Amino acid sequence: MTKTLAQAVRICRRTMLLTLPAALMIASLPGGAQAAWPDKPVKIILPFGAGGVADVSSRLVAEKLSEKLGQRVFIENMPGPGGINAARAVVSAVPDGYTLGLVTNGTAISVAAFKTLPFDPLTQFEMISGLGQFNLLFAVPANSPYKTLEDFIKAAKAQPGKLNIGTIVVGSTQHLGAEMFKSLAEANVVIVTFKNSPDAVVSLLRNDVQMVIEFPPAIQGQINDGRLRVLASSGPARETAMPAVPTVAEAGVKGYEVTSWNGVFAPKGVPKEVLEKMNKAMREVLAMPEIKERFNKLGMDPHSSSPEELMSRLVADIKKWNAVIDKAGIPRK
Numbered sequence: 001m002t003k004t005l006a007q008a009v010r011i012c013r014r015t016m017l018l019t020l021p022a023a024l025m026i027a028s029l030p031g032g033a034q035a036a037w038p039d040k041p042v043k044i045i046l047p048f049g050a051g052g053v054a055d056v057s058s059r060l061v062a063e064k065l066s067e068k069l070g071q072r073v074f075i076e077n078m079p080g081p082g083g084i085n086a087a088r089a090v091v092s093a094v095p096d097g098y099t100l101g102l103v104t105n106g107t108a109i110s111v112a113a114f115k116t117l118p119f120d121p122l123t124q125f126e127m128i129s130g131l132g133q134f135n136l137l138f139a140v141p142a143n144s145p146y147k148t149l150e151d152f153i154k155a156a157k158a159q160p161g162k163l164n165i166g167t168i169v170v171g172s173t174q175h176l177g178a179e180m181f182k183s184l185a186e187a188n189v190v191i192v193t194f195k196n197s198p199d200a201v202v203s204l205l206r207n208d209v210q211m212v213i214e215f216p217p218a219i220q221g222q223i224n225d226g227r228l229r230v231l232a233s234s235g236p237a238r239e240t241a242m243p244a245v246p247t248v249a250e251a252g253v254k255g256y257e258v259t260s261w262n263g264v265f266a267p268k269g270v271p272k273e274v275l276e277k278m279n280k281a282m283r284e285v286l287a288m289p290e291i292k293e294r295f296n297k298l299g300m301d302p303h304s305s306s307p308e309e310l311m312s313r314l315v316a317d318i319k320k321w322n323a324v325i326d327k328a329g330i331p332r333k
Contacts, residue, residue, distance in 0.1 A: 037097050038070075041098070042073045043098065043100065044058060044101065045078050047107075053299070058075050060295070061285055065282070068281045068284060068285060082110035083107055087121070091268070095269030097274035102264060103127070103262065107121055109173065109317075112318055113321070115333065121314060125311075126265060127263065128307060129310065130262075130305035132302050133235075134260050134299050136233065137216055137232075138212075138231045138233070138234070138248065139214065140204070142227055152211060153185050160188035164192050164208065164210055165209060166194060166213075168200060170193050178191045179330070182328075183327050198218075204228070205227065213234075230245050231251070232247060263310045
């Protein structure tokens, strides 16, 4: 071996010895380069169209997450029956933390309402954190003779089958919330479903239905201008913006609670470090006074959680809506 060749071999060996520890360290990290997450934009897929309360609130959070994480976090809308399209897109994505999804109480309803689904949130979702929650409102026209929810229930029992409650489509949270109310209140009312919220409100103002059960954003304008009066809210506690309005349970319907909620999940297999970093970022964003204020204007409360809490909530809601669907005799799709 020539002197020059021997020197080259020694240099090569020295370089390998110096770089090997660093290479081994990188290789030992979960996901290798994943330790630097995020180093490119992160997508959150929503099972709803643009403009709704879930879309608006998610975009507010995505904007702040972008600032917090140093990479753009953006929303992609993928509406479809039962949230199937969106969920399937997330669970089939590479589990690298760059494709996330929105899990909601609607996910629980889908599991309860469909005979089979092309995804299983209990085994294919890695929960990250809750995002927000909001309650249903029970509203009547301002000139309605029913001043309280108790008045409405008494009238329904005195006139079986005469009073109508308006909601949107069969299987929605609003519709199942009405079915649950009918069952627990033991009130013989007729539940009338509409294609959309504006149609239900028009029917209410014409007295075709005597009460609507809806989320705040859909009827806030009519409440603000004095055309509708809220009798009760569906959550476990009174609305911060409506402290004088009792909950349905306070109005005498024991055991009644319906809270619509959403959160963020990843496909199974995303590294734990990524889930923890995203959870921390979401907790910090949802604690911001600006986010709280803007959520409250949407009729929502920001609500972060641990992954375990979010999964427990999903499991509890699946059980609840299964029971409601069974009792109401709603055929599964």
